[in-house]
Amino acid sequence: MSLITIIGRGHSGTRAISNTLAASGVYMGEPLNGSWDLVPPQDMYDACKVFAKYVDWQGGLSWDWQRAFAAEPPPEFVRLLKSYLKSVLASNAEHKGWKIPETTLCFPWIHKLFPEAKYIFWIRNPRDCIIGNHVTDDMRRFGIDYPDTVDERERRAISWRYQYDLVKACAKPEQWIEVRMEDFVLKQDETLKRLETFLGFPLVKIPVKPEAVGRWLIDDQDTNTRTNYYDMFEPAMREYNYEMPAAPVSKTAAFTPNYEETKVPAYTLPELLRRNNGVGVQNKEQWPARRAEILDIIASQQFGRMPTKQLPCRFTVVEEGEAFTGKARRQQLRVFFSDAPLPAMDLLVYSPKNASGPVPAFLGLNFHGNHTVAADPDIILANGWYRNNADYGVSDNKANAASRGKATETWSAEYLVEQGFALATAYCGSIDPDIDDGFHNGVHPLFQAPGWTGRADDEWGTIGAWAWGLSRGLDAIEKLCPAIDAKRVAVIGHSRLGKTALWAGANDPRFAMIVSVQAGCGGGALARRRFGETIWRITTAFPHWFCLNYNRYQDAEATMPFDQHMLVALAAPRPLYISSAADDLWADPKGEFLALKNAEPAYALFGKNGLGQDVLPPLNTPIGDSIGYHLRPGKHAVTRYDWEAYVAFAKKHLG
Numbered sequence: 001m002s003l004i005t006i007i008g009r010g011h012s013g014t015r016a017i018s019n020t021l022a023a024s025g026v027y028m029g030e031p032l033n034g035s036w037d038l039v040p041p042q043d044m045y046d047a048c049k050v051f052a053k054y055v056d057w058q059g060g061l062s063w064d065w066q067r068a069f070a071a072e073p074p075p076e077f078v079r080l081l082k083s084y085l086k087s088v089l090a091s092n093a094e095h096k097g098w099k100i101p102e103t104t105l106c107f108p109w110i111h112k113l114f115p116e117a118k119y120i121f122w123i124r125n126p127r128d129c130i131i132g133n134h135v136t137d138d139m140r141r142f143g144i145d146y147p148d149t150v151d152e153r154e155r156r157a158i159s160w161r162y163q164y165d166l167v168k169a170c171a172k173p174e175q176w177i178e179v180r181m182e183d184f185v186l187k188q189d190e191t192l193k194r195l196e197t198f199l200g201f202p203l204v205k206i207p208v209k210p211e212a213v214g215r216w217l218i219d220d221q222d223t224n225t226r227t228n229y230y231d232m233f234e235p236a237m238r239e240y241n242y243e244m245p246a247a248p249v250s251k252t253a254a255f256t257p258n259y260e261e262t263k264v265p266a267y268t269l270p271e272l273l274r275r276n277n278g279v280g281v282q283n284k285e286q287w288p289a290r291r292a293e294i295l296d297i298i299a300s301q302q303f304g305r306m307p308t309k310q311l312p313c314r315f316t317v318v319e320e321g322e323a324f325t326g327k328a329r330r331q332q333l334r335v336f337f338s339d340a341p342l343p344a345m346d347l348l349v350y351s352p353k354n355a356s357g358p359v360p361a362f363l364g365l366n367f368h369g370n371h372t373v374a375a376d377p378d379i380i381l382a383n384g385w386y387r388n389n390a391d392y393g394v395s396d397n398k399a400n401a402a403s404r405g406k407a408t409e410t411w412s413a414e415y416l417v418e419q420g421f422a423l424a425t426a427y428c429g430s431i432d433p434d435i436d437d438g439f440h441n442g443v444h445p446l447f448q449a450p451g452w453t454g455r456a457d458d459e460w461g462t463i464g465a466w467a468w469g470l471s472r473g474l475d476a477i478e479k480l481c482p483a484i485d486a487k488r489v490a491v492i493g494h495s496r497l498g499k500t501a502l503w504a505g506a507n508d509p510r511f512a513m514i515v516s517v518q519a520g521c522g523g524g525a526l527a528r529r530r531f532g533e534t535i536w537r538i539t540t541a542f543p544h545w546f547c548l549n550y551n552r553y554q555d556a557e558a559t560m561p562f563d564q565h566m567l568v569a570l571a572a573p574r575p576l577y578i579s580s581a582a583d584d585l586w587a588d589p590k591g592e593f594l595a596l597k598n599a600e601p602a603y604a605l606f607g608k609n610g611l612g613q614d615v616l617p618p619l620n621t622p623i624g625d626s627i628g629y630h631l632r633p634g635k636h637a638v639t640r641y642d643w644e645a646y647v648a649f650a651k652k653h654l655g
């Protein structure tokens with residue numbers, strides 16, 4: 001009788017071996033899911049959490065498992081594991097075993113409990129392992145700490161590395177075999193023989209798919225590294241003979257941001273109020289000409305020029321109803337960008353039902369789909385491409401009902417309605433998917449001349465398209481939303497969409513107010529400070545957001561004919577609000593404050609007051625008159641606190 005355990009990170013292709021074992025008469029427990037995993041997994045998950053209490057994260061990619069190695073598995077762990085494995089343990093089959101990727105997370109204690117078992121360690125090229133999402137991507141769910149990252153692929157890579165390091169650090173069971181998934185697929189006979197020798201019984205040959213090998217080569221969703229490679233893979237890739245990338249492709253992973261104020265270089269900002277011909281701007285009458293110059297500089301050098309061609313956009317009301325226990329009216333509008341059904345954008349609008357007249361509104365793009373904005377089952381799940389995201393339950397690049405309401409606080413729609421505001425929002429990916437796809441998706445092709453082969457240096461990118469889409473959202477409001485006063489619409493956005501809000505506000509004077517949240521590099525933060533994210537990093541990681549000219553300023557910020565104070569000043573004299581988060585150093589809170597500070601002269605031309613102080617305010621202290629700012633504690637996110645500040649500012653300016 002033999003007991004077999006398969007170890008291997010999620011997406012390592014472990015189903016190939018458990019399928020083989022099951023087909024060869026090994027009892028793999030019951031019930032099994034489609035990956036031949038023994039389910040339900042909850043007890044195994046809980047067991048992993050017990051194990052995690054014995055793991056000490058030491059920062060970076062370093063974890064100490066000594067306490068776990070030294071301890072006997074506690075009774076709680078044993079109970080959970082036995083409960084998870086009950087069908088296997090109770091079976092009298094001659095050969096039995098189990099597989100579930102989470103096993104790897106608590107492998108040392110499984111080894112202690114089943115020292116006699118035969119362990120098959122299944123390995124796959126990590127570049128292929130991190131393409132799809134897996135429950136272990138975010139190891140915090142299992143109680144394991146790791147360095148924060150907003151890059152989901154990097155998060156998967158970290159989980160991969162953790163599991164590799166853990167297996168390597170642990171003493172090997174006596175009966176242990178390591179098998180590369182690629183060998184199983186490409187040299188199946190040879191690999192089956194090895195496994196048969198190890199297991200001591202014959203194995204059935206299951207059908208395998210050669211295209212499962214090297215999937216990263218055709219993966220086009222890897223926006224950060226382009227080749228799914230992170231330096232943290234190197235030891236494992238060398239150990240298991242995976243070909244290393246020839247060029248230093250993991251450029252972005254190698255980037256070390258500066259977070260020290262003392263290392264901020266000395267800099268001089270281009271003068272906001274000096275015309276290109278050297279003449280100073282003295283009064284508000286001279287501002288429009290200077291403003292046009294700035295707009296042209298930033299269009300040609302950073303975001304790309306907005307297209308001048310008008311598209312035959314069509315606007316329709318798709319659905320209307322009520323929400324938030326009758327407090328709100330809901331409208332769902334569809335904007336068709338051409339005569340065809342796609343691309344199209346759904347604009348979700350909530351407005352106060354009992355308003356006595358048209359109300360002011362916030363209009364912004366969302367990251368994950370309208371259905372995430374509120375737990376309102378009537379929100380339409382839009383078509384189009386969605387970034388895979390474990391937290392939002394998206395694994396096939398399609399909108400998923402599991403993510404309904406996940407961004408409720410981020411949008412605080414009910415609160416806005418209670419405060420007398422409308423909220424209008426659309427999914428950014430329905431204007432242009434956030435992937436570097438050569439501009440073959442989204443609205444870009446609608447503007448490309450026949451025979452277009454690639455972008456001119458000043459041709460727009462994804463942020464430009466999103467900003468353009470926001471203006472179409474405002475068109476839709478003007479045409480179809482009597483509940484909203486279209487002259488009192490604030491454009492708002494977070495992070496990459498906060499850069500977008502600034503650019504939309506700059507291009508479309510109809511936006512009555514502009515709110516940009518933690519937009520950081522390329523948004524509200526001064527580039528010359530090189531604090532946190534830099535132009536090199538952002539253009540390397542997200543080349544599709546900007547125009548090609550922006551690459552000129554990689555590590556050459558001092559040569560820029562502009563800086564972000566000029567971008568934010570394009571809002572003048574309209575009310576402008578930026579907020580930062582103290583832990584979000586990547587977005588350089590102080591750099592955002594200073595950009596606003598240096599935009600004040602444009603407001604002064606109109607007799608308008610700006611921030612009212614020269615130094616960063618204390619936490620949770622909104623400041624400013626026509627230019628507002630606050631710094632709150634916490635992370636990169638939009639919180640209810642943030643909304644309360646925007647609402648107070650909007651009440652002052654939009655009434």
Ligand code: GCU
Nearest residue numbers: 150495496497519520521533
């Ligand atoms: C990345 C990127 C930032 C961006 C952020 C976001 O962190 O480097 O520039 O603002 O993503 O959009 O969340």
